[in-house]
Amino acid sequence: MNDIERFADSSPARLGRGKKGKVLSDAWFSVLLITPAMIIIFFFALYPLFYALNFALRHVDLTTAVGVGPLVGLDNFRFALNDRFFWHATKVTLIFTIAAVSVEMGLGIGIAFLLYQVRWFKGVIRSLLLLPLATAPAATGLIWRHMYHPDFGVYNYFLSLLGLPELNWLGSINLALPSVIVFDIWQWTPFVALIVLAGLQSLPREPFEAAELDGASTWQVLRRLTFPMLSPVLTLVFVLRTIDALRLYDAVYSLTSGGPGTVTETLTYYLYRIGLKFFRMDRASAIAFLFLYVTIVFSGIVLRSLTRAQSERARRL
Amino acid sequence: MERRQVTGGDLVRYAIIFALLIFFLFPIYWMIATSFKAPGDILTRPPRWTFQPTLENYFYAFEQANFGLFIKNTLIVAVVSTAIVIVIGSLAAYSFARYDVGAGHLMFFILSTRMFPAIAVVIPYFVIFRDLGNTVIGQALSLGLDRLGALVVCYTMFNLPFGIWLMHSFFQDIPVELEDSARLDGYSRLQVLLRVVLPLVAPGLAVTAIFCLIFAWNEFLFAFMLTRAVARTITVGVASFWTQRGILWGPLSAAATVCVVPMLIFALLLQRYIVRGLTFGAVRG
């Protein structure tokens, strides 16, 4: 028996409850709490997943007479791994994710620290920062397309005012992906900043006061205290942002439609074409599972230390 | 990090913040400005900064494109799904934080359901809701294609993992001693959760709710594939301004501007909680 149960057994509440004196154990109580969420997840997340798995193992060509065809084993996975456009899309997705998420994390943390130290207009600034986030990428992507336009766009107008050469933001094969990344940074940096700020504000004061008494330098405080204590929040934001950046779709759709050529064709956009233009759900599902596998492995590694620490914390209680 | 007197540092900080705000807000300004432009003022070279403002685009969006309905639909779907996520998710998050059900594995599993690309499950969802829509239960719960219930389910699905993880991190900051003493005072476990823990964690729930609302508000793919006309949401409505006559920039900007307003109101309403909030961790010491 661990501490929880010992505590639970001896608690006066336990003794006083229930007409028949029969009370749920802590274990059942905790399971009861997660049951509604688990039912929803099991039915509406796992059922479609099994559905997709079924597709991935069959020959499925929905717009032809084949329909949902016979089982073909791992053929679809083999197809995906041999498909060089799949690898191209993977590369684009990785470049996008690494660039966007690292800038968003860096800039977001910077903004969070800035706001933390600011004294006036904090609430106003925070609300204003929420604005890019509050716009649908399907809509603001189009607005940005307008702003990026080489002939009529406002960004090129600024460049021309400064006497700089005008750029073909979304049309040049070298600039298109960075332009999409800038859009993502615009939209998601505030998300990082606001959550990190929330984390900063919830840090306990005492260790910092003690450090100051010891005459620790700002750098030492940051390295020894602030970042270690913030690390759960940072890890969480990092993982959430990475998962969503890997799945980027709306922004690509409205900004570039994957173009020019295939320069900004991310994995999910490629998937979209295979699944909903060609209706080859077998191949689309297989790619989706490869994608899921890689994402799980990645986030598993990143989150392992976090979940372990959390588990230990809970166990200590 | 205590507060200091007004210094040069403050000025530098505000200067940087000002520059950042320009970067983050200029596109919003541009969107709002475009929404008041007549068609001839939009695609011009150089861009027009001064123009005769017109409300034409707003009339178009609401009268021709039926945006009132789309906003109503989106509000219902976003609010209901967020409410479900907060209620169900907070129970689960508390259970994970306090009792460590599944030792982290279960939580990781929940997060992993957010990792599957939406496109690969759109067709399964389509089939599920097509068939559910023909059953009595489905009709009672509005779970068919082109029904709001279907979108509520989808948005609950993709916000639940996010919500549980975020709320979990807030629950963890509640000192367990507080709960123990409440138990000793004769509260039941449920009472502890409802009367002691939830009020303390309310700011965290508010933050989670804002993000869930925003995500649901902005979702496009499911809304596009699972609705037709009756349950259409704003993002799909906005996309329908991408027309055969070209992109209707004016109405599109007008619609996008209107869409931001409810989110801004939510943010301002919940602002109170966020400002006050997230400092309870201090007692943890």
Add this chain to the structure above:
Amino acid sequence: MSPNLRCAWLVVVVLLMLGLAACAPAPTPAAPTPPPPPEEKVTVNWAVIAGFYTDWAEEVTREFEEETGIDVNIVNIDFAQLYEKEVLEMVGKTGAYDVITIESGWKGEWASAGYLLPLDDYIAASDPAEIQFEDIAPALIEIANTWEGKVYGLPYYTYTQGMFYRCDLFEDEGEKAAFEAEYGYPLAVPTTWEQHADIAEFFTRKAGDTLKGEVLDHDFYGVGLMAGRFPHIQDEIAGILWGWGGDFINDDGTPGVDDEIGIKATKFYVEELLPHAPPGALTSAYDEVVAQMRQGLIAMTASFYLDQWPNIVNTEKEIPGARMCAAAAPGGHGYIGAFSLGIAADSKHPDEAWEFVKFLSSPEAQRKFALGGGTTCRMSILTDPEVVAHRDVAGHYPALAEVFDYNKDFMSNFFLVNVGGKIYDEETVWYSAAAAGEYTPEEAMANLAEAIERICGGPCKIYR
């Protein structure tokens, strides 16, 4: 974690798993269609391209509702996603849309997959005067409406291409003299693509140069192109490719895009036309080209949708002295086709849907459509002097009639395969890749050929 705890949640998990196994995925469960509830008034759902002459459609639809007592529900969908939305509903056999909007390239695929009802019996049972099938432009019938001898749709709108140009520039004496001095032949509407490229080069000017004797305060370009990754770049190239006797797919079903002519056409587009287009070309769809014209940035288009006339003619209001003209594209070819209305095979109200299809494509409705800015497929209206007199909406009709006449025996294998929609999507990707320089024209065409073969599973089957 205590054994007790672990045990508890394991039990829950196992139970849920069992529940799940009970409802394991069955391959495409057929939708149990409940009997349609008894209703007095039938509603017909029409899936239509968003913003597509909505005013006209609504007016005509109201008229139809009053006349027949059948309600029509217009479902607007943006064109870029119309294909997958319609297919998804038809694959799912939901019967959500009764009246389907069909692009010519999609017709074969949907007809052969059994998504569409053949209309022959309906046509046979109707009064020929109401339909006047023979009035539909002969060039369109096979391309847009029939598949393996059966009719699957009636056209209500054509985007068939020609070209637009600033006739005030082409007729300016100074420009004419300068052109002839430089190229050795008189400046006129180009009849070959080589001439078109010459003219594009000729009119491309820098800020500070003169145009029509006036000093330009901005750069000016010879040609506006839709070279972005939108389903238009292949239509532009189709004009060149077909004009030179090539095709996307050869008669034996192999891809034609990487043949000698296929590569030559792509190279020509990328190397001879694109350098004379505004930088915006690489992200442009047709509406940007219209905007470029109206802002006075370009002198002409390449193969371009003639139905844009009512928009592009506004250049005359915005640029002093400008005059717009329409003509057949060099070589007389250009992408050709129409949006047709068909009836979904799983429609619950096919008879009412037919009434609506018939009504929309009827000569009377089409006449109203034409006067409202639509581009009709009916020859009697295209050549009606009364309609053509309305230059603001019908100034392109003579050019269109000329294109139809020239193409009356034309057929591309692209319209004879049953995977047109998918090939069309790949064409967008690879032509755009060639235009942007991500791949050389040769590489891009090799990739496109590979993609076409992949879609067809070898040589494509040509349905004749």
